[in-house]
Amino acid sequence: MSTLLVISPLARVRWVAGRLEISAAGHVVTLSISEADALAVMHAFAQPSTVSEVRTQFSFIDVDSLIAELQSAAVLVPPAQVAAIESARWDVDSLTFHRRSRASAGGGSPPVSPPVVPARPASTMFRLDWPTHPMLQNLPSLLNARESRRSWPDEPTRDLGRLLWLSARNRDTGPHVVSRPYPSGGAAYSLELYPVVAPDAVASVPAGIYRYLPDTHALELISPDAHKPVLAGAAAAAGAERAPVAIVVTSRFERASSTYGELAYSLVLKEVGALFQTFYLVAEYLGLAVCALGGGCPDDLFAEAIGAHDLIEPVVGELVVGPASR
Structure with missing residues (x-):
């Protein structure tokens, strides 16, 4: 493939529950190879590169599935998208929160809600007057x-x-x-x-x-x-x-x-x-x-x-x- 790809400005890597998580604003990659190899493949796209160029650097592992996953999760993007992403001026955490909240459809068992009026110790109460001026x-x-x-x-x-x-x-x-x-x-x-x-x-x-x-x-x-x-x-x-x-x-x-x-x-x-x-x-x-x-x-x-x-x-x-x- 001759299409150039580069790491998205929205990409980030975290250590979650003993596993490496690679994501881009809410889209999470499912790793199909070792975590060390995954980071090495990502680093190969620090500058715009083609899949063919990167594949030759990692002939000892199957990188095609990982690269496809990185693309589908928008971790790797065409260079033209980088300018569009940067011009939108999104903070990564805010965009991640936005996309995850938009994608959530709810479901499952409803959580147990706390009481509408929380328990409070007895205290002196002052009643407020109702408005008397015309509304x-x-x-x-x-x-x-x-x-x-x-x-x-x-x-x-x-x-x-x-x-x-x-x-x-x-x-x-x-x-x-x-x-x-x-x-x-x-x-x-x-x-x-x-x-x-x-x-x-x-x-x-x-x-x-x-x-x-x-x-x-x-x-x-x-x-x-x-x-x-x-x-x-x-x-x-x-x-x-x-x-x-x-x-x-x-x-x-x-x-x-x-x-x-x-x-x-x-x-x-x-x-x-x-x-x-x-x-x-x-x-x-x-x-x-x-x-x-x-x-x-x-x-x-x-x-x-x-x-x-x-x-x-x-x-x-x-x-x-x-x-x-x-």
Whole structure:
């Protein structure tokens, strides 16, 4: 093979439970040869080399299966990918955590949860006063009524536009200023919203994957025919029969990482939480039913549909929205 390969900047080697573990941001290599030989083969790709060149250095062992495994785990990559990886400015530990959390489908026996209210020693309690000043749109009622709803009547979602405008529009359209209704660390606002619409789920909006444009409050059609697996995954994650509209949230990660470095992924997750709480309260106000999901979006298919690599614009959250049952 004449293809050049080199060690990925995301590769790392650890000693785990008495075994050598070679990985690249969550992808772990299964070693088929001795650990010393594996390290020697990896080191041979410290500079871009072809498989044929490396094979001649290790004629006494079968290196082809190891090299194939290293490639499939993205430990060895083409040199062109190195520049793309480095330009995304991911911290290795953050990317590993992101990919492993996205890949986890749960399952197995549920853990034993601690009590909701932990045991505490007896102490003096001070009751706080309830707010007495007027609250905008009766905020306490919205907070008390907020909940995840996992069923939606078979009728159009009429207020999707209002939900997006109140929750995620750009309030300032200056060339270098972003201001939205929810907070973001350093006003980075790295999140992008992709409403995925089922047939007849939104009046006057055909089925498909859309990008929400917060500056102009519009939907940009990205794909008219890639919505089905996304909606199926969202419905399964919600434990529902169907998902009228799934809003897939991605992060243009460099907006955060260029300023905050290793802190960036933590800030992105906090921004997702702030956005989701905003969605919940606005949906409650509008009479919509929302359910945030722990996963469900087929990341590889979605990245292909929107034309973005998951290093540059990874999926970081998803929720389902539809009309509330009366």
